[in-house]
Amino acid sequence: MKMALRACLRTKPGLTGLLSQLSCSGHAAARRAPALVAQRSSSSTSQKIKVDFDQSTGVAVMHMQSPPVNSLSLEFLTDVCIALEKLEMDKSCRGLVVTSSQPKVFSAGLDILDMYGKSPEHCAEFWKAVQEMWLKFYGSNMITIAAVNGSSPAGGCLLSMTCDYRIMADNPRYSIGLNETKLGIVAPFWFKDTMVNTVGHRATEMALQLGLLYSPAEALKIGLVDQLVHEDQVLTTATETMTKWLAIPDHARQLTKSMMRKPTIDKLAANREADVNNFVKFITKDSIQKSLGMYLEMLKRRKA
Amino acid sequence: MKMALRACLRTKPGLTGLLSQLSCSGHAAARRAPALVAQRSSSSTSQKIKVDFDQSTGVAVMHMQSPPVNSLSLEFLTDVCIALEKLEMDKSCRGLVVTSSQPKVFSAGLDILDMYGKSPEHCAEFWKAVQEMWLKFYGSNMITIAAVNGSSPAGGCLLSMTCDYRIMADNPRYSIGLNETKLGIVAPFWFKDTMVNTVGHRATEMALQLGLLYSPAEALKIGLVDQLVHEDQVLTTATETMTKWLAIPDHARQLTKSMMRKPTIDKLAANREADVNNFVKFITKDSIQKSLGMYLEMLKRRKA
Amino acid sequence: MKMALRACLRTKPGLTGLLSQLSCSGHAAARRAPALVAQRSSSSTSQKIKVDFDQSTGVAVMHMQSPPVNSLSLEFLTDVCIALEKLEMDKSCRGLVVTSSQPKVFSAGLDILDMYGKSPEHCAEFWKAVQEMWLKFYGSNMITIAAVNGSSPAGGCLLSMTCDYRIMADNPRYSIGLNETKLGIVAPFWFKDTMVNTVGHRATEMALQLGLLYSPAEALKIGLVDQLVHEDQVLTTATETMTKWLAIPDHARQLTKSMMRKPTIDKLAANREADVNNFVKFITKDSIQKSLGMYLEMLKRRKA
Numbered sequence: 001m002k003m004a005l006r007a008c009l010r011t012k013p014g015l016t017g018l019l020s021q022l023s024c025s026g027h028a029a030a031r032r033a034p035a036l037v038a039q040r041s042s043s044s045t046s047q048k049i050k051v052d053f054d055q056s057t058g059v060a061v062m063h064m065q066s067p068p069v070n071s072l073s074l075e076f077l078t079d080v081c082i083a084l085e086k087l088e089m090d091k092s093c094r095g096l097v098v099t100s101s102q103p104k105v106f107s108a109g110l111d112i113l114d115m116y117g118k119s120p121e122h123c124a125e126f127w128k129a130v131q132e133m134w135l136k137f138y139g140s141n142m143i144t145i146a147a148v149n150g151s152s153p154a155g156g157c158l159l160s161m162t163c164d165y166r167i168m169a170d171n172p173r174y175s176i177g178l179n180e181t182k183l184g185i186v187a188p189f190w191f192k193d194t195m196v197n198t199v200g201h202r203a204t205e206m207a208l209q210l211g212l213l214y215s216p217a218e219a220l221k222i223g224l225v226d227q228l229v230h231e232d233q234v235l236t237t238a239t240e241t242m243t244k245w246l247a248i249p250d251h252a253r254q255l256t257k258s259m260m261r262k263p264t265i266d267k268l269a270a271n272r273e274a275d276v277n278n279f280v281k282f283i284t285k286d287s288i289q290k291s292l293g294m295y296l297e298m299l300k301r302r303k304a
Numbered sequence: 305m306k307m308a309l310r311a312c313l314r315t316k317p318g319l320t321g322l323l324s325q326l327s328c329s330g331h332a333a334a335r336r337a338p339a340l341v342a343q344r345s346s347s348s349t350s351q352k353i354k355v356d357f358d359q360s361t362g363v364a365v366m367h368m369q370s371p372p373v374n375s376l377s378l379e380f381l382t383d384v385c386i387a388l389e390k391l392e393m394d395k396s397c398r399g400l401v402v403t404s405s406q407p408k409v410f411s412a413g414l415d416i417l418d419m420y421g422k423s424p425e426h427c428a429e430f431w432k433a434v435q436e437m438w439l440k441f442y443g444s445n446m447i448t449i450a451a452v453n454g455s456s457p458a459g460g461c462l463l464s465m466t467c468d469y470r471i472m473a474d475n476p477r478y479s480i481g482l483n484e485t486k487l488g489i490v491a492p493f494w495f496k497d498t499m500v501n502t503v504g505h506r507a508t509e510m511a512l513q514l515g516l517l518y519s520p521a522e523a524l525k526i527g528l529v530d531q532l533v534h535e536d537q538v539l540t541t542a543t544e545t546m547t548k549w550l551a552i553p554d555h556a557r558q559l560t561k562s563m564m565r566k567p568t569i570d571k572l573a574a575n576r577e578a579d580v581n582n583f584v585k586f587i588t589k590d591s592i593q594k595s596l597g598m599y600l601e602m603l604k605r606r607k608a
Numbered sequence: 609m610k611m612a613l614r615a616c617l618r619t620k621p622g623l624t625g626l627l628s629q630l631s632c633s634g635h636a637a638a639r640r641a642p643a644l645v646a647q648r649s650s651s652s653t654s655q656k657i658k659v660d661f662d663q664s665t666g667v668a669v670m671h672m673q674s675p676p677v678n679s680l681s682l683e684f685l686t687d688v689c690i691a692l693e694k695l696e697m698d699k700s701c702r703g704l705v706v707t708s709s710q711p712k713v714f715s716a717g718l719d720i721l722d723m724y725g726k727s728p729e730h731c732a733e734f735w736k737a738v739q740e741m742w743l744k745f746y747g748s749n750m751i752t753i754a755a756v757n758g759s760s761p762a763g764g765c766l767l768s769m770t771c772d773y774r775i776m777a778d779n780p781r782y783s784i785g786l787n788e789t790k791l792g793i794v795a796p797f798w799f800k801d802t803m804v805n806t807v808g809h810r811a812t813e814m815a816l817q818l819g820l821l822y823s824p825a826e827a828l829k830i831g832l833v834d835q836l837v838h839e840d841q842v843l844t845t846a847t848e849t850m851t852k853w854l855a856i857p858d859h860a861r862q863l864t865k866s867m868m869r870k871p872t873i874d875k876l877a878a879n880r881e882a883d884v885n886n887f888v889k890f891i892t893k894d895s896i897q898k899s900l901g902m903y904l905e906m907l908k909r910r911k912a
Binding site: 484486487488490491496504508512514515 | 773
């Protein structure tokens, strides 16, 4: 069974339905069959993600399909990074849409089971994978659009913020935000930098201190997402939006994107090891492990 | 008689009532009696501030009560810093609400009489106290909420900006802003940094160049305050808001706050002496002293 | 014949009228006669700009009158810089309004003919002039107000962003923005820094990646301009606005402006030569020259 930082989900009453799905999370074998893919398209599917690449448009769609809530586990992050690297090296792939195949959730964030009761070595490996995902997405040469078709707390919010554009389902039962503080955890500096670059210093200060989860309407207001559309329209709107971005010459757009993001990327790239050590030292503390344990117990009792 | 940088008050017609109170400012003896305090609470009162600490909630309320307009004099700043340090060291105190006991004004800002006709040594001591207040408030481990129940120009605006959240009375006769430029004075870099962190670069550039004082509605719009409520509700709203902030684990919130503010704090901490020298050199200039003198004369004539 | 980066104009259907004027661009001799100037005013006129300075108010108005679209050519930039330096040294000149005498356009931006088919030496000289204009305007001690009475793409947008305040004609046929990416060109870091200082990081990231041109209403919404007025009122509103700014003591306002802008200015000042080399290396590339050539051909065909 895999569990993610789902505590956030408690804070929105409408999401209890999501929690009730946790009982399904053990049935890892019951995976979705790969969807049929259109002509002139290739589709590669790991257990946890499915990538449809349409060579006629140069646009790939990455479907996250790791039940029940696309937790960012070490295994899942590894799959995502491999898929991203593959697309990045394919010059014919110019744009990437990231979306979820799971109902009601985009991604519930980092997987607690990779931080609880694990060796320092495992925690370090896990954290390197989180860094790797951020570095690859935030620095991607592709046009990246997040089709946020469900709740997106913590690491899920981070993933969407690494993209160039965010379209969210206009369903008030969904929420998005970096809510780590509510669990007694501190968002690392590069989570913070990414959010400052997205919504500015003041909104970030308040969001991170309070571990705020925003409704889609609130998220739009502060600029955490760029556009709201009906749940059914998230993916098609992402595709339409992509067309506008594809009209821009790649080279100029890539250099511009790099100019905007390089200082933030360089900060982590120059401090990866210290950041890993910092995380491992923090997460393996008795007090933090105890909190995580109590939290997992609470989740189990809920499910029972 | 103590006078503050009240020139700002001239710019809002509705505030002439406040200026007319200057005639009372000599009656320093006519201090308010300490308010009755609730059970299980302690109350410490200097001449210029009263602190009510409710141990059952872990929240202290600091009432500024230095007639007529809570000018930030050397003496007042010293009292404030001592009180803040005391609360900071008390682990049971988790939150602080700052508000005014004076009618119509939160704080009118730095006291001109500590800058006019004084020795360079006195000016230096005064400026160190201003720095100290800022460093202590901006870096406080407590949750700090400004209950801005009146006008808050210059240093008063600075004080409110050091807090984690600002609730202002929705009375169009009140105003808030860093209006130093209008008096021929330049806000120092750390005033500027604090404002940039609050409302962003562009709004700060215009606000500081023009010495703008904002109505509550305007202040809300640019994000200089976070919430407007009826005058009677400022303090109760602050207390209710505090409850939400208290729900966040202290340790994670404090580390997050420090991550957001440390670079700004470090900048002043590393340059305190140069900043003091800079201030003393500027304020003791003949031209500036002359301006301050003319300004004080003007205030006296107004009162006559 | 002089041509500017006018490709942007294609993107707004309403601007085709502007493009059709290109046929006039060869008639460089048909310059406007200098306007009559008011009493107590001096007027200096180069071929491409006219400066009216009213000594009674201390305010100068710079009219850009380089047909057809105030392209920022080497010659024009040189004239502008000489005029600006003259005003800057005149202590009696406290404010400057920049506006256009050309119909429908404020400035169409950098002149392509100074970048196409020219020697590296010429390109370097041209780029130094662009830098010089930016350094002089962004660091001006005067109050600078842009009266944006027409479209203002690319370098025209940059020029307006260097000013302290931007008033734009509320005509939906006009647009403003840094649209370089659409032409395959990358806005240099100091264009980017200026925009970040104006509209923040996120709006800049999206604007620059997509080469967005904003309608006046959109520009107001993101803070790219400060105020919209009817086309006929742009200049008079600028003059009225100037009165408010003139009420602030010069010395304090200048120090404040410098405090806000110096870090950004220092960044270019310390890297001018590298920035020139960078530009020359980029613009003289075969692929870029080919693009510019095709673009010029396209403009010619349009005119035919």
